[in-house]
Amino acid sequence: MDFVVIGGDAAGMSAASRAKRNMADMNVTVLERNHDVSFSACGMPYNIAVPEKPIEDLVVRQAEVFRSKQGINLLTGHEVTKIDLAEKTVCGTTDQGTAFTFPYDKLLIATGGTPVMPDFTGTDLPGVFSLKILDNGRKMKAWLNERPVKKVVIIGTGYIGLEMCESLRERGIEVDLVKPGKALVSWTAPELSEAVQQEVESRGARIHLCNGVQKIESNGAGLSVVCQENSLDADMVLVAIGIRPNSDFAAAAGLELSVKNAISVDRHLCTSDPNIYSAGDCADAYHLVTGEKTWIPLALVANRGGWTAADNVCGIPKEMDGVAGTAVFKIFDLEMARTGLTMAEAKAAGFDPVDVVIKSRSRAHAHPGSVPIHVYMIGDKKSGRLLGAQMLGKEGAAHRINAAAVALHTQMTVETFSQTDLSYAPPFGPVWDPLLTAANQLLKKM
Amino acid sequence: MDFVVIGGDAAGMSAASRAKRNMADMNVTVLERNHDVSFSACGMPYNIAVPEKPIEDLVVRQAEVFRSKQGINLLTGHEVTKIDLAEKTVCGTTDQGTAFTFPYDKLLIATGGTPVMPDFTGTDLPGVFSLKILDNGRKMKAWLNERPVKKVVIIGTGYIGLEMCESLRERGIEVDLVKPGKALVSWTAPELSEAVQQEVESRGARIHLCNGVQKIESNGAGLSVVCQENSLDADMVLVAIGIRPNSDFAAAAGLELSVKNAISVDRHLCTSDPNIYSAGDCADAYHLVTGEKTWIPLALVANRGGWTAADNVCGIPKEMDGVAGTAVFKIFDLEMARTGLTMAEAKAAGFDPVDVVIKSRSRAHAHPGSVPIHVYMIGDKKSGRLLGAQMLGKEGAAHRINAAAVALHTQMTVETFSQTDLSYAPPFGPVWDPLLTAANQLLKKM
Numbered sequence: 040m041d042f043v044v045i046g047g048d049a050a051g052m053s054a055a056s057r058a059k060r061n062m063a064d065m066n067v068t069v070l071e072r073n074h075d076v077s078f079s080a081c082g083m084p085y086n087i088a089v090p091e092k093p094i095e096d097l098v099v100r101q102a103e104v105f106r107s108k109q110g111i112n113l114l115t116g117h118e119v120t121k122i123d124l125a126e127k128t129v130c131g132t133t134d135q136g137t138a139f140t141f142p143y144d145k146l147l148i149a150t151g152g153t154p155v156m157p158d159f160t161g162t163d164l165p166g167v168f169s170l171k172i173l174d175n176g177r178k179m180k181a182w183l184n185e186r187p188v189k190k191v192v193i194i195g196t197g198y199i200g201l202e203m204c205e206s207l208r209e210r211g212i213e214v215d216l217v218k219p220g221k222a223l224v225s226w227t228a229p230e231l232s233e234a235v236q237q238e239v240e241s242r243g244a245r246i247h248l249c250n251g252v253q254k255i256e257s258n259g260a261g262l263s264v265v266c267q268e269n270s271l272d273a274d275m276v277l278v279a280i281g282i283r284p285n286s287d288f289a290a291a292a293g294l295e296l297s298v299k300n301a302i303s304v305d306r307h308l309c310t311s312d313p314n315i316y317s318a319g320d321c322a323d324a325y326h327l328v329t330g331e332k333t334w335i336p337l338a339l340v341a342n343r344g345g346w347t348a349a350d351n352v353c354g355i356p357k358e359m360d361g362v363a364g365t366a367v368f369k370i371f372d373l374e375m376a377r378t379g380l381t382m383a384e385a386k387a388a389g390f391d392p393v394d395v396v397i398k399s400r401s402r403a404h405a406h407p408g409s410v411p412i413h414v415y416m417i418g419d420k421k422s423g424r425l426l427g428a429q430m431l432g433k434e435g436a437a438h439r440i441n442a443a444a445v446a447l448h449t450q451m452t453v454e455t456f457s458q459t460d461l462s463y464a465p466p467f468g469p470v471w472d473p474l475l476t477a478a479n480q481l482l483k484k485m
Numbered sequence: 486m487d488f489v490v491i492g493g494d495a496a497g498m499s500a501a502s503r504a505k506r507n508m509a510d511m512n513v514t515v516l517e518r519n520h521d522v523s524f525s526a527c528g529m530p531y532n533i534a535v536p537e538k539p540i541e542d543l544v545v546r547q548a549e550v551f552r553s554k555q556g557i558n559l560l561t562g563h564e565v566t567k568i569d570l571a572e573k574t575v576c577g578t579t580d581q582g583t584a585f586t587f588p589y590d591k592l593l594i595a596t597g598g599t600p601v602m603p604d605f606t607g608t609d610l611p612g613v614f615s616l617k618i619l620d621n622g623r624k625m626k627a628w629l630n631e632r633p634v635k636k637v638v639i640i641g642t643g644y645i646g647l648e649m650c651e652s653l654r655e656r657g658i659e660v661d662l663v664k665p666g667k668a669l670v671s672w673t674a675p676e677l678s679e680a681v682q683q684e685v686e687s688r689g690a691r692i693h694l695c696n697g698v699q700k701i702e703s704n705g706a707g708l709s710v711v712c713q714e715n716s717l718d719a720d721m722v723l724v725a726i727g728i729r730p731n732s733d734f735a736a737a738a739g740l741e742l743s744v745k746n747a748i749s750v751d752r753h754l755c756t757s758d759p760n761i762y763s764a765g766d767c768a769d770a771y772h773l774v775t776g777e778k779t780w781i782p783l784a785l786v787a788n789r790g791g792w793t794a795a796d797n798v799c800g801i802p803k804e805m806d807g808v809a810g811t812a813v814f815k816i817f818d819l820e821m822a823r824t825g826l827t828m829a830e831a832k833a834a835g836f837d838p839v840d841v842v843i844k845s846r847s848r849a850h851a852h853p854g855s856v857p858i859h860v861y862m863i864g865d866k867k868s869g870r871l872l873g874a875q876m877l878g879k880e881g882a883a884h885r886i887n888a889a890a891v892a893l894h895t896q897m898t899v900e901t902f903s904q905t906d907l908s909y910a911p912p913f914g915p916v917w918d919p920l921l922t923a924a925n926q927l928l929k930k931m
Contacts, residue, residue: 049916079850099850198910339906340906343904363906369912374913407531437908438888438908441907442887442888445889448901448906460807460809460811461887462822463812465528466531470788
């Protein structure tokens with residue numbers, strides 16, 4: 040059987056490896072348009088923070104290992120441009136200009152996502168970067184290492200924007216963060232967003248909210264980011280306003296798309312064509328809480344999707360449980376974590392949501408080193424269900440959120456969650472874990 | 486209504502406070518035989534580590550606050566010795582020698598536990614301590630502060646024994662740990678127990694396994710702990726071989742006991758007498774995994790039990806979900822966490838258990854500061870259910886365990902757990918959380 044995978048990152052290489060483990064005699068071909076496969080995209084901000092560290096440290100497994108040890112026909116520099124569903128072939132061109140065609144019995148589209156570029160002018164100027172694939176990181180790092188970069192403007196304050204803010208401050212570079220909205224972290228409660236803002240500003244970064252960018256210009260010495268309220272000089276600009284799924288040639292081939300133009304897949308990761316699967320940042324998923332289609336591009340979801348698709352391709356029926364959008368990021372000394380729905384998402388999904396913000400501590404009463412932990416929690420008045428939770432603190436937020444994530448997998452009520460038997464010892468938390476305190480407070484409103 | 490509570494620690498004061506919040510006009514009387522209420526027993530090892538820190542720092546809420554702010558009739562120095570079920574009274578004597586009798590409509594027994602004293606001689610010698618109530622800690626700390634204590638022998642290697650080992654090493658005191666069994670941590674996999682042993686020994690404590698204590702003797706200058714294999718000199722001895730429930734007068738009154746002589750309660754925390762409830766270390770509970778009665782004395786369980794009993798006393802019907810035995814302790818730089826059944830418990834409960842030990846990392850590939858994390862996980866071959874998990878590492882174990890604890894609340898299978906949407910970012914873990922890697926490995930055996 041010929042199993043062709045388009046895309047050699049998280050979902051694609053997970054699928055290719057798993058397919059070969061499942062069925063050693065399967066012909067597995069991976070077509071990757073770039074020359075980097077299997078790298079830790081999420082690690083780029085931390086790598087870029089350290090000038091002397093090679094960006095190649097982020098490669099988890101060398102291409103050669105996939106070829107020689109795992110027997111995967113891994114072809115880099117191969118850009119697929121067309122899928123023919125009737126003929127069951129994929130066509131494209133190598134970066135050497137050679138055309139290629141591969142027949143498939145089963146195909147996996149794992150083409151990932153591409154940074155969204157805003158429609159103002161100047162995003163193509165030298166010194167303007169986005170950050171998604173390893174080559175983005177390589178070029179940005181070269182720019183930073185080869186020039187006396189003193190000031191950077193970051194457009195957007197999502198995970199990447201904030202992580203790169205920390206990374207650049209580590210290098211002693213001045214940072215201006217710009218976004219049109221009025222909250223630094225728009226999806227959380229004001230108390231939590233303000234605590235993040237305080238942390239970022241205390242580390243010397245400048246935040247410009249309610250400030251839309253109009254254009255980026257070259258100003259001779261460097262770049263100028265022209266905003267509604269002001270103009271900001273920069274030696275480099277990072278555009279980090281989100282990504283979109285790479286689904287163009289899937290759509291052109293006639294495959295069904297869904298939320299945000301992600302490739303529509305069922306719980307087996309199968310697209311609208313029974314021989315074609317899709318996984319990773321290009322594919323949609325079912326949300327655990329709403330049961331509806333969603334698109335949440337995250338690394339673990341891509342890995343899980345790759346495995347599930349590969350199992351189904353190999354005739355081992357597997358369904359992928361939905362996604363909860365569990366995520367965490369570090370911003371200087373703070374950990375911020377989330378799972379499930381935001382208030383806006385809960386309302387949009389037809390729930391009757393109520394929320395609570397509580398402030399607890401990371402360690403027990405009288406234990407030294409305790410710091411505040413904020414918990415924001417949302418429940419549904421109608422069903423009593425837990426809908427989402429968010430946590431912020433200098434310690435103890437990143438892993439705690441997983442208890443709420445598991446609860447979301449089982450449609451647990453806030454009342455049941457408030458009774459869960461969580462761990463306690465003075466160095467690690469209060470007797471009532473901050474999540475339990477939040478659940479108990481939320482219960483009073485439900 | 487007269488609500489009488491026997492015992493003024495975690496379960497008792499939680500219940501008294503909640504009852505007054507539920508029904509402000511209720512007469513709530515708490516009878517506590519000691520003079521300390523509402524203190525953090527678990528914080529004692531950390532307090533004792535610092536000579537100049539008053540032990541009273543561990544008092545969470547002063548007795549006076551319960552009296553004046555909450556209107557609770559809190560009577561310390563009142564030891565109950567007898568319950569008369571027919572008359573609905575409790576009798577006893579104050580530490581001033583005055584006899585007392587209180588009538589009750591509803592009674593809560595929250596008498597906690599008492600350290601088990603071994604049957605060899607010498608445990609009553611000056612300088613031999615156990616550690617359960619605040620007064621134990623106060624006396625031990627006075628002993629340590631007032632004498633040139635250079636060497637301590639700790640008999641037992643449970644949570645208290647290990648935490649006190651760290652505490653005493655912090656004070657520069659030599660420590661010998663003695664136990665009859667062959668593993669330092671008997672309930673976990675050998676790999677994890679050995680890693681704890683390495684950590685303890687690397688901090689200069691000496692561990693004596695397979696070594697039963699025969700007696701403690703006074704040797705003029707200090708104490709001598711005479712073991713099967715050797716004799717150990719000491720300026721102080723800590724006996725920490727476990728606790729037993731304080732259920733003697735409950736039994737004498739005719740209340741039903743169960744596992745380990747704990748007071749038998751139903752899911753409403755009601756004993757075999759419909760007017761008497763019990764919660765905390767003296768009461769039994771239902772195990773979440775087996776559904777059977779169990780006795781696991783832990784702080785959160787006591788607090789949850791106090792609330793549940795108070796609600797039922799106030800006519801608000803509440804059931805307490807079972808306990809999973811989720812616990813964590815710190816031993817020097819290591820975090821060790823557990824939830825659910827051990828292998829021995831799983832076999833005894835009639836499951837067909839299989840287990841796996843994996844070694845993962847606390848942070849992502851290429852992220853600085855990553856340390857090993859061990860996960861031990863147990864599943865049931867028949868039902869596919871997750872039965873228990875244990876984790877050990879220098880970071881990232883204490884809170885991660887809660888994800889598995891929540892899974893146990895819902896009888897989740899290992900397969901479903903392996904698909905849960907847990908958090909990921911390079912500073913906090915690998916893409917596949919160590920718990921997910923363990924679940925995926927365990928699945929192969931199931």
